[in-house]
Amino acid sequence: MPATLSTPSVTPRQPPPGFWRRFARNRAAVAGLAIVAGMLLVALGGPLVYRADPFAVVWAPLAPPGEAGFWLGTDYLGRDLLAGLVYGARTTLVVGTAAALCTVVIGVLLGASAGYYGGWVDALLMRVTEFFQVLPALLLAMVLVALFAPTLTTIALAIGVVSWPLVARLVRAEFLRLREREFVLAARALGASDRRLIWGVILPNALPPLIVTAALLVGVAILFEAGLSFLGLGDPNVMSWGLMIGSNRDYIFDAWWAVTFPGLAIFLTVLSLSLVGDGLNDALNPRLRER
Amino acid sequence: MAWLRFVLQRLLYGAGLLLAVLVLNFLLIQLAPGDPADTIAGEMGGATPQLLAQIRAAYGLDRSLPVQLLTYLGRALRGDLGYSFFFNAPVTALIWQRMPATVLLVVTALCLAVTLGTALGVLAACFPRGLLSHAVTVLSLVGYAAPAFWLGIMLLLLFAGAVPLFPVSGMRTIGQAGGLLATAADVAHHLVLPAVTLGIIFMAVYSRLARAAMLEVLGADYVRTARAKGLPECLVIAKHALRNALIPVVTVVGLQFSQLFAGAVLVETVFNWPGLGRLAFESILRRDHPVLLGILVFSTLLVIVANLLTDVAYRGIDPRIRVGAKL
Numbered sequence: 001m002p003a004t005l006s007t008p009s010v011t012p013r014q015p016p017p018g019f020w021r022r023f024a025r026n027r028a029a030v031a032g033l034a035i036v037a038g039m040l041l042v043a044l045g046g047p048l049v050y051r052a053d054p055f056a057v058v059w060a061p062l063a064p065p066g067e068a069g070f071w072l073g074t075d076y077l078g079r080d081l082l083a084g085l086v087y088g089a090r091t092t093l094v095v096g097t098a099a100a101l102c103t104v105v106i107g108v109l110l111g112a113s114a115g116y117y118g119g120w121v122d123a124l125l126m127r128v129t130e131f132f133q134v135l136p137a138l139l140l141a142m143v144l145v146a147l148f149a150p151t152l153t154t155i156a157l158a159i160g161v162v163s164w165p166l167v168a169r170l171v172r173a174e175f176l177r178l179r180e181r182e183f184v185l186a187a188r189a190l191g192a193s194d195r196r197l198i199w200g201v202i203l204p205n206a207l208p209p210l211i212v213t214a215a216l217l218v219g220v221a222i223l224f225e226a227g228l229s230f231l232g233l234g235d236p237n238v239m240s241w242g243l244m245i246g247s248n249r250d251y252i253f254d255a256w257w258a259v260t261f262p263g264l265a266i267f268l269t270v271l272s273l274s275l276v277g278d279g280l281n282d283a284l285n286p287r288l289r290e291r
Numbered sequence: 292m293a294w295l296r297f298v299l300q301r302l303l304y305g306a307g308l309l310l311a312v313l314v315l316n317f318l319l320i321q322l323a324p325g326d327p328a329d330t331i332a333g334e335m336g337g338a339t340p341q342l343l344a345q346i347r348a349a350y351g352l353d354r355s356l357p358v359q360l361l362t363y364l365g366r367a368l369r370g371d372l373g374y375s376f377f378f379n380a381p382v383t384a385l386i387w388q389r390m391p392a393t394v395l396l397v398v399t400a401l402c403l404a405v406t407l408g409t410a411l412g413v414l415a416a417c418f419p420r421g422l423l424s425h426a427v428t429v430l431s432l433v434g435y436a437a438p439a440f441w442l443g444i445m446l447l448l449l450f451a452g453a454v455p456l457f458p459v460s461g462m463r464t465i466g467q468a469g470g471l472l473a474t475a476a477d478v479a480h481h482l483v484l485p486a487v488t489l490g491i492i493f494m495a496v497y498s499r500l501a502r503a504a505m506l507e508v509l510g511a512d513y514v515r516t517a518r519a520k521g522l523p524e525c526l527v528i529a530k531h532a533l534r535n536a537l538i539p540v541v542t543v544v545g546l547q548f549s550q551l552f553a554g555a556v557l558v559e560t561v562f563n564w565p566g567l568g569r570l571a572f573e574s575i576l577r578r579d580h581p582v583l584l585g586i587l588v589f590s591t592l593l594v595i596v597a598n599l600l601t602d603v604a605y606r607g608i609d610p611r612i613r614v615g616a617k618l
Contacts, residue, residue, distance in 0.1 A: 131312075133546070134312075134549060135549065136549040136587070142556070226441075245440065271435075
């Protein structure tokens with residue numbers, strides 16, 4: 001690697017000044033962050049505190065919340081719903097984060113190549129992007145998971161494969177905007193390689209919108225995962241919120257709690273992530289606030 | 292003539308996309324683990340090496356990949372997307388049979404979402420500090436964050452369970468006889484909850500979008516001019532602002548079509564609505580992959596057609612858009 005000492009570094013290593021103050025002023029975003037933190041805590045520490053097997057039949061089926069010490073009641077097989085919720089949090093957050101990561105990696109690679117190189121590379125990649133945007137995302141994910149085995153890895157990859165076009169478009173637009181800016185031209189004039197220009201110079205400056213999108217993508221991925229496991233395409237060896245709703249839905253009129261609580265958990269998590277995303281957006285781009 | 296060229300151009304583009312979907316389908320079948328000959332033999336009940344070889348020859352599985360791809364494309368373009376062993380029917384026939392229900396659901400939900408969503412958004416923009424504006428915010432959050440299938444179940448609990456206004460599932464009352472009108476009323480009665488569920492999800496998008504677009508348009512110079520001329524406010528909004536605020540809404544209608552089909556899969560499963568989505572769910576349960584892949588092709592085809600129609604409508608609304616300007 002050549003010495004790039006003198007490459008002007010405009011890399012924002014730290015959040016812009018006033019970031020936390022602006023973020024804290026958005027009460028909805030702070031509440032969202034608190035809920036997301038709570039969910040993370042449950043996902044990481046819950047199974048240690050609440051030692052229960054979410055698949056074990058422990059009581060009569062469809063017991064209402066509070067009966068026999070089961071706070072949220074039991075499902076159609078007599079399994080503890082609270083245990084399901086606690087262990088499902090882990091699945092949900094793991095798959096959601098992994099899938100969002102896949103989405104970002106694919107999207108950044110393709111979007112950065114299209115925006116940086118332009119020309120036929122751009123034309124080709126944009127056609128591919130348009131093609132993927134025409135495909136109904138959930139259906140394609142269903143096909144991928146059904147053809148290849150339903151494991152957490154396949155599910156996360158499938159979600160990544162169907163949702164990257166949004167990220168690719170965003171990154172491409174940022175690269176097009178930044179490509180001819182002075183600091184990029186200066187770095188190029190100093191002999192920085194393409195790789196250094198893409199990853200070290202342009203991408204760091206495209207990070208703010210990407211971070212906001214990533215927060216939203218985790219929420220979208222969680223909805224995807226829930227939908228897939230609701231349809232019976234989840235990993236059968238792992239408890240998840242979508243699976244709980246899917247397996248209990250024939251009994252909704254006997255036991256509203258068995259579908260309501262897992263759904264509320266999904267709703268709250270995705271909602272909080274969306275609020276956090278909005279808060280990040282406002283805090284990272286103070287000038288866009290009034291739009 | 293420019294218009295005709297534009298339409299032809301879009302048609303060609305759509306055909307290209309369709310071809311790409313078929314190639315993708317072929318690749319997926321090839322990449323999927325498991326030998327198709329094994330699967331077919333399994334369906335027929337047992338496999339000997341001779342039988343496997345026979346099947347390979349009969350289905351052309353022993354030929355080179357390019358030849359197989361061309362055969363596959365040729366069959367697909369003639370409407371042959373394979374055979375479902377579970378339903379014992381050609382995939383295309385199954386799909387044609389289920390398509391009307393899905394189209395009915397999706398179109399109703401889309402109409403609900405666009406009209407109510409736009410109306411809500413426009414009203415919210417006209418009274419930015421009012422109750423409606425807050426309602427739009429709440430609605431868009433619910434529509435964004437609530438899983439479609441869970442929302443459907445909650446509506447079922449409320450309006451089919453607690454207050455039994457609507458039927459629980461299906462599209463028709465079993466055993467109900469009657470004239471055309473009675474049947475239509477029956478279907479409409481069954482349609483309410485699924486369409487509202489799917490509608491709410493997408494209404495969120497349109498109300499937010501219409502509000503943003505309307506707020507922007509209301510600040511534009513030509514609206515100020517119209518007001519300065521002394522035109523009544525309702526005329527300014529209806530004639531000058533609304534038309535321009537609708538442009539982004541129409542664009543998004545086109546973009547949303549593919550997501551609408553995805554949502555339909557979940558909603559149809561909840562309400563046992565006998566459409567393509569429900570068929571997809573059933574084919575997952577039966578591991579009936581040809582059907583699932585066929586549904587992917589068909590719904591993509593529907594999306595392509597819908598996009599084509601949107602593009603044409605788009606030009607009708609906004610004369611500034613010229614041929615090929617935004618391809």
